[in-house]
Amino acid sequence: MTISLTLRLRTALLISLITLTCPKRCTSHAPLTLKLLHTKLIRNNYLHPKQIPSSRFDNLWPTDTADIVSHVTPIPSPAAFVANISIGDPPVSQLLLIDTGSDLTWIQCLPCKCYPQTIPFYHPLRSSTYRNASCESAPQAMPRISRDEETGTCQYYLRYRDYSTTGGVLAEEKLTFQTSDDGLTAKPNVVFGCGQDNSGFTQYSGVLGLGPGKFSIVTRNFGSKFSYCFGSLTDPTYPHNILILGDGARTEGDPTPLHISKDRYYLDLQAISLGEKLLDIDPGVFKRYGSQGGTVIDTGCSPTILVREAYETLSDEIDNLLGDVLTRVKGWEPYTNPCYVGNMKLDLLGFPVVTFHFAGGAELALDVESLFVSSGSGDRFCLGMSMNTFDDMSVIGAMAQQNNNVGYDLRNMKVYFQRIDCELLDS
Numbered sequence: 001m002t003i004s005l006t007l008r009l010r011t012a013l014l015i016s017l018i019t020l021t022c023p024k025r026c027t028s029h030a031p032l033t034l035k036l037l038h039t040k041l042i043r044n045n046y047l048h049p050k051q052i053p054s055s056r057f058d059n060l061w062p063t064d065t066a067d068i069v070s071h072v073t074p075i076p077s078p079a080a081f082v083a084n085i086s087i088g089d090p091p092v093s094q095l096l097l098i099d100t101g102s103d104l105t106w107i108q109c110l111p112c113k114c115y116p117q118t119i120p121f122y123h124p125l126r127s128s129t130y131r132n133a134s135c136e137s138a139p140q141a142m143p144r145i146s147r148d149e150e151t152g153t154c155q156y157y158l159r160y161r162d163y164s165t166t167g168g169v170l171a172e173e174k175l176t177f178q179t180s181d182d183g184l185t186a187k188p189n190v191v192f193g194c195g196q197d198n199s200g201f202t203q204y205s206g207v208l209g210l211g212p213g214k215f216s217i218v219t220r221n222f223g224s225k226f227s228y229c230f231g232s233l234t235d236p237t238y239p240h241n242i243l244i245l246g247d248g249a250r251t252e253g254d255p256t257p258l259h260i261s262k263d264r265y266y267l268d269l270q271a272i273s274l275g276e277k278l279l280d281i282d283p284g285v286f287k288r289y290g291s292q293g294g295t296v297i298d299t300g301c302s303p304t305i306l307v308r309e310a311y312e313t314l315s316d317e318i319d320n321l322l323g324d325v326l327t328r329v330k331g332w333e334p335y336t337n338p339c340y341v342g343n344m345k346l347d348l349l350g351f352p353v354v355t356f357h358f359a360g361g362a363e364l365a366l367d368v369e370s371l372f373v374s375s376g377s378g379d380r381f382c383l384g385m386s387m388n389t390f391d392d393m394s395v396i397g398a399m400a401q402q403n404n405n406v407g408y409d410l411r412n413m414k415v416y417f418q419r420i421d422c423e424l425l426d427s
Contacts, residue, residue, distance in 0.1 A: 082096060082097055082098065082204045083095070083096045083098055083208045085175055085176070085177065086175070086176040086177070087107060087122055087127070087173050087174070087176070087192075088122065088124070088126070088127030088128075088129055088130060088173055088174060089127055089128045089174055090126075091174075091176045092120065092122050092127075093119060094107050094119065094122055094206065095117070095118070095119060095203075095204040095205045096205060096206050096207055096208035097201075097204050097206070097207045097208065097300060098208050098210065098243070098299055098300070099207050099208065099209055099210060099211070099298070099299060099300030100210045100211060100265060100297065100298055100299045100300065100408075101211060101264065101296065101298035101300040101301060101395075102158070102160065102207060102209045102211050102263075102300065103143075103212070103213035103214065103215045103216040104143050104156065104158060104192070104193050104207070104209045104215045104216075105191075105192045105193065105206070105207060105208050105209045105215075105216075105217050106158070106166050106168070106192055106194070106195045106206045106207055106209075107122050107193070107195060107205050107206035108121055108122065108195045108198055108205055108206055109121070109122055109123070109124050109168060109169075109194035109196055110122070110123040110124075111196070112168070112196040112197065112198065113196065113197045113198065113199075114195075114198060115198055115199060115200075115201050115202055116202065116203070117202075117203055117204060118203050118204075119205065121205075122205070124171065124173075124194055127173065129173055129174040129188065130171060130172075130173050130194075131171060131173070131189070132152075132153050132154065132169060132170075132171055132172075133154055133170040133171050133172045133191050134154060135147045135154035135170070136154075136170075136214070143156040143158035143166075143193065143215070144156065144157045144158070145170065153169045153170075154169065154170040155167070155168070155169060155170070156168060156169070156170045156193050158193070160200070161390070162200065163200060164200025164201055165197075165198065165199055165200060166193060166195045166197070166199075166206075166207075167195070167196065167197045167198070168194045168195040168196035168197060168198075169193070169194045169196065170191065170192075170193060170194075171192060171193070171194045172189045172190065172191055172192070173189075173190055173192060174186055174187070174189070174190070175187050175190050187221060190217065190220075190221065191220065193206075207300070210226065210299070211263050211264065211265070212260045212263060212264075212265060212410060213263030214263075216263075218245065218410075219410070222245040222246050223247065224247075224409065224410040224411040225245075225246060225247055225249035225251060225407070225408060225409055225410065225411075226243070226244060226245045226246070226249045226407075226408050227243070227244045227249035227250040227405060227406060227408065227416075228241075228242065228243040228244070228299070228405070228406055229243075229250070229404070229405040229406070229420065229425050229426075230398070230402050230403070230404070230422065231402065231403060231422045231423075232369060232403070233369075233398070233399065233402055234369065238422075239426075240421075240422040240423040240425075240426040241422055242422060242425060242426055249407055249408070249409075250405050250407050250416075250418075250425055251407035251408075251409045251414070251416045252405065252416055252418050253362075253405065253407070253416045253417050253418025253419075253420075254360070254361060254362035254363065254416065254417055254418070255360055255362060255409075255414040255415065255416050256358035256359055256360045256361075256362035256414065256415055256416075256417070257359055257360060257413060257414060258408070258409075258410070258413045258414050259288070259294075259413070260410075260413075261288070261291065262291055264296050264298075265296060265297050265408070265415070266288055266294045266295060266296055266297075267295050267296075267297055267358055267359075267396065268286070268295070268358055268359035268360075269286040269356055269357070269358055269394060270283050270286065270357050270358060270359055271283060271356075271357040272310060272313075272314060272354065272355070272357065273354070273355045273357065274314065274317050274318070274321075274354055275352030275353065276352075277317070279310075279313050279317060280313060281309060281310050281313050281314075282309065285307050285309045285310055285392070286307065286310070286394060292391065292392060292393075293307070293392035293393055294392075294393060294394070295393070295394040295395070295396065296393060296394070296395050296396070297395075297396040297401075297406075297415065298395050298397060298398075299397075300398075301395050301397040301398065302397050302398050302399055303385055303386050303397045303399055304366075304384075304385045304386070304395060304396055304397045304399060304400045305385065305386045305387070305388050305393075305394060305397065306386070306387060306388065306394050307387075307388055307392050307393070308387055308388065308389075310394065311386070311387035311388070312387070314354065314385070315337065315338055315383055315387075318371075318383060319338045321351070321352075322338070322340055323338075326340040326341060326342050326347060327340065327341040327342075328340060328341075329341055329380050329382075337382065337383065338383055339380060339381065339382035339383070340380060340381060340382075341379065342379070342380065342381065343374075343379065343381075344368065344372050344373075344374040344378075345368075345374075347381075348368045348372065348381075351368050351371075353365050353366065353367055354366040354370075354371055356396070358417075362415075362416070362417050363417065364396070364400060364404065364417050365419055366400050367402075367403070369402060369403075370384075370399050370400050370401075370403070371384060371385070372384050373399075384399055403419060403420070403421075403422075404417055404418060404419050404420065405417075405418040405420050405422065405425060406418075
């Protein structure tokens with residue numbers, strides 16, 4: 001019997017343009033709710049945290065049934081959603097990128113070939129709860145696993161689509177989470193990657209893998225459901241962004257079939273419209289053929305990435321609307337073209353919504369804030385999408401999911417989109 005428990009955590013959210021897995025069994029898990037806060041509200045408190053008295057950990061509830069959450073905070077560049085999780089005993093706070101596009105949770109571990117991060121590194125030799133994990137057979141999963149006969153450890157290696165990499169020892173540790181009411185809860189023996197050779201990342205401590213594969217913290221610890229509701233990524237005062245892990249996840253709104261392949265979440269994107277106009281895009285460009293093509297939904301990727309034909313058609317239509325009234329910027333980053341001189345909020349008032357149409361009738365509406373990004377000076381802006389120049393895969397990134405609740409039901413293989421003010425769910 002599973003004990004029902006909802007934990008609310010303050011999290012922080014950050015955004016930027018950064019480039020970028022089938023559970024065999026789903027069991028009932030209690031819900032976890034994370035409240036997401038913007039970086040400007042909590043950065044000072046996080047970067048100068050108060051020490052948690054050791055006595056507070058004496059009464060932790062290390063239950064096997066309770067879902068756990070993290071205090072999430074943002075970093076300025078590259079922008080990403082990051083979870084503030086304490087690891088080990090004594091606990092050390094770490095910032096982990098929240099990523100539905102990969103499975104393994106990993107953290108930079110000393111000693112290591114590390115990239116710089118904004119907070120102290122985790123040192124496993126200083127933790128009483130660190131253990132090496134056994135090698136598990138996972139030939140089709142990410143990451144790649146092998147046994148080091150010399151050290152007797154299980155080694156992992158993972159390369160992401162943007163060629164950033166992490167490698168090290170597969171291990172087990174205790175993760176501790178702080179709830180919104182300043183309570184604490186812990187989950188022992190969580191499998192994670194102790195990253196000893198990491199490159200291509202910056203500032204945050206590692207990745208919180210929420211994908212559907214064998215090494216995912218979702219399928220191992222939270223069961224078959226999770227959801228998140230993000231408001232405006234650029235509003236530092238908005239306090240109602242939430243992430244829920246477990247059976248309390250919000251699976252409401254319009255459902256669309258979910259497919260899992262190669263440890264990724266795939267959706268059936270069928271068409272794109274601009275305002276009332278259905279764009280002339282061959283639906284076949286969104287289809288997945290074996291391991292090629294298809295449309296992935298991925299919170300670890302900020303912009304939406306479209307296959308060439310879809311990107312060119314959409315960007316041309318946008319340029320037809322704006323090109324005659326605004327000046328086109330020359331020499332801007334090609335992956336965010338077209339770009340224009342002007343103020344995004346003022347000059348795009350009344351701009352039509354772009355809608356992604358999915359199988360089953362589900363729709364994801366992208367307003368101006370989900371479509372465009374403004375320069376720091378505010379005097380020019382670009383289409384906040386990329387054209388995939390690597391392969392035929394499209395990616396629904398975090399920007400496109402603003403002002404929506406997105407629910408995942410891995411047992412019934414559906415994803416739900418509900419356009420909503422997240423405040424209505426934050427109760």
